[in-house]
């Protein structure tokens with residue numbers, strides 16, 4: 093039993109039991125995934141009326157669906173009669189949702205439409221629609237939900253930092269719109285979900301965990317992230333609200349490094365960018381590329397990939413990723429983005445596999461941590477997050493900034509986490 097999360101989350105260290113204690117997991121599902129804003133999906137995944145995808149918000153199964161009025165809604169994927177899940181597949185298109193148990197049907201807006209043999213029911217139909225999160229909002233096509241409705245406006249949750257990160261990704265598309273319709277690959281990993289925001293935004297581990305990738309492929313990571321503070325000027329940035337970034341822009345040696353090409357190879361794309369933004373802004377966007385950033389608590393803007401984590405239990409997580417696709421470019425260009433995503437994160441690549449092994453090794457190491465929580469000796473299982481704490485600085489916008497290999501980003505995550513977990 094943790095009386096106060098401040099006892100196990102300090103600015104520079106956190107306790108290992110936070111990854112392995114089932115009670116902590118229960119609190120997270122309530123305080124972070126029910127009471128806070130959570131990324132659900134992108135509206136491009138459901139382009140036509142009746143299109144739907146299934147997701148989890150914490151442990152709550154939901155359906156993200158486009159209605160006949162073209163509004164994107166998030167509905168509980170739990171029949172209002174006796175609770176059977178309505179949609180079993182990952183995606184589909186339906187005119188109504190029909191439950192397979194007793195045949196109740198629900199409209200795309202979640203309202204109850206039909207009850208077989210209804211004579212025995214006295215309740216009003218209006219009472220028996222599907223549950224919905226109290227708040228659903230979109231930002232540039234990204235759909236977020238807050239189940240309890242207590243989290244305030246989405247714009248407060250994202251803050252200027254979170255909005256800027258999403259803007260920087262979307263602005264790389266010549267229409268300003270991205271698509272996330274290339275399909276998701278899920279990796280099921282026996283680790284706590286928090287290993288993922290931590291390693292996604294860890295600029296310190298790449299030299300070690302990802303050495304096989306570095307040895308076998310040409311990567312701009314050589315210029316931007318490998319080798320510690322002596323070798324590059326990339327930055328770790330705490331954008332506030334738990335959102336953080338490994339900012340590799342200072343490390344790039346040429347325009348379009350992030351795409352691994354020169355301008356001649358993608359002329360049409362560059363011309364389309366100039367038409368939309370003008371020469372100066374297009375040049376800057378093409379130099380800077382997409383962010384490598386985390387939006388609290390479950391969305392990872394992984395440069396040209398996008399990832400989300402679904403916690404299934406205290407030591408079981410699914411890490412999903414998909415290739416970012418742009419609007420306003422030809423199919424060949426989007427295929428390039430898809431191939432690049434497959435090479436970086438796909439099942440035949442190194443990155444997720446190497447991070448997964450490390451996450452599972454950490455999880456094993458924390459198995460007994462809850463037992464040793466009160467002791468300070470062997471088994472206390474504190475983890476250290478102090479790297480670069482003394483040398484981080486605060487810029488004019490209030491962002492904490494350090495070298496890309498510093499644990500600024502991890503401290504940003506835990507600061508927000510502590511705040512949410514302490515709220516009673």
Ligand code: FES
Pocket residue numbers: 171172173174175176191192193194195196
């Ligand atoms: S549980 Fe869905 S109709 Fe009975």
Ligand SMILES: [Fe+2]
Pocket residue numbers: 291292297301302443447
């Ligand atoms: Fe990694």
